[in-house]
Amino acid sequence: MTRTAPFDPTVTDVAPGPATGDADGRDTLLRRLVRIGSRPGPWRRGRILAAPALLLGFLMLCHARIPNGFGNPGSLIESFLPWFGLCVPVLLACALWRRSASAVVALLLPITVWLSMFGGMLTDKSRAGAAGFTVATHNVGADNPDPAATARDLVGSKADVLALEEITAQAEPAYEKGLAKAYPYHTVMGTIGLWSKLPLSDTRMVDIAQDAGPLGAAKPLAVKEADARALRATVTTDRGPLAVYVAHLGSVRVMPRKGFWTESRDRGVPALAEAMAADEHERVVLLGDLNGTLDDRAFVPLTSRMTSAQEAAGDGFGFSYPATFPVARIDQILVRGVTPDSSWVLPGTGSDHLPVAARISW
Known part of the structure; x- marks a missing residue:
């Protein structure tokens, strides 16, 4: 049984007001518009x-x-x-x-x-042409576990002239024996050497250390040659003489109290540049481990007078150190009076450096 409320004539019907949900929706939309308007645009972001x-x-x-x-x-x-x-x-x-x-x-x-x-x-700048003349340089590494294998690898490069750095007294016989057949002419001074398929002449040490002995006295020549880090020789070619310099500039170190220490290297750069500038030969090539990239301002005395074979005729950056994951090119081939036709990095040989080579013409 359903009960109904008694009729009350004093109560009148009231029209319903706006729904609560509609009011909340308008408030939400308004807040969203305010946020969009206050949000920074693409030129203000970042x-x-x-x-x-x-x-x-x-x-x-x-x-x-x-x-x-x-x-x-x-x-x-x-x-x-x-x-x-x-x-x-x-x-x-x-x-x-x-x-x-x-x-x-x-x-x-x-x-x-x-x-x-x-x-x-990023582009290949090598130029096709005549056979040319191939030069190569390699820091063979004082801790190289197999110098004989390294010598065999370097013979495979078929370079006409080959410069080696960091040759130890123990490893020197292995290099001389391994390279003798392909390179009948060679000279070694200190820890650097030059092997050639063509005759060498006018071979001499280049003093880039400029270190004095005790009490400021000059070191005897025999002592200097034993510690030599640069040499010069003339290669006799069928197109005239070619002056070849081999150099191993001083090492650089990152040291806690000195930062990026380059004193030994930086002292050798101007001495080497001066010797090469005074060379009477028109055609000059520098091969060696310079312990630095050519972007480094320290090498301006060299780069202002000579051309990098890698920059002129290479393919890529030509990084050469360290061999396991090269991040910098510190092994360089610089030329003057000749034209670089191509430049490349050779495969690893067991050293912590990669060998680099270039083909030149004149």
Whole structure:
């Protein structure tokens, strides 16, 4: 049995008000519009990302102005300058993730600078031509476990002239024996040597150490030759004489109290450049382990007078050290008065360096 409420004439019907759900919906839409309006646009987003992009560009553009004060920061940065390009894709990915137009535009500076400096290294610049004359250089490594195998590998390079650095007294007989048949002419001074298929003459040491003996007295010639790190010889070719220099500049170190220590190397560069500038021969080649990349300002005395075979006729960056994962080209072939036709890196031989070679013509 259903009961109904008694009729009350004092109660009147009231029209229903707006639904609560509709009011909440309008409030939500309003808040969303406010958030969209206050959200930074693509040109305002990512300004923090734009700053390192611009800094990267200016760092590469103005690397020569970075002072070489304590720790040689300028030379250290220049030694690994090509690798700064790896920062670009990282910053680009972050800019796209943030949808930042300002960061993307800022990246145009480091991209442009890097391409202007190293874009040419991405192409093969070798030139086809006559057989030419092949030169090679290799730091064979003082700790090389198998000098005889290294000698066999180097014979396979078929170079006309072969320069070796870091030859130990124990390993020297193995190199002389292994290279004798292919290279009947050779000279060794200190820890460097030159092997040639053609006659050598006017062979002499080049003093790049310039170290004095006790109490400032000059070292005897025999002592200097035993410690020689550079030599010069004339190779007799059917197209005239070719002056060949072999050099192993001083090592560099990253030291806690000195930073990037390059004193020994930097002292040898101007001495070597001076000796080569005074050479009377028109055609000159420098082969050796220079313990530095040619982007390093320390090598200006050499690079201002000579041409890098790798930069002129190479394919890629031609990194040569360390052999297991090369990150820098510190083994160099520089020329004057001849034309580099091609330049390449040879396979590993058991040393911590890779051999490098170049074909030249004149």
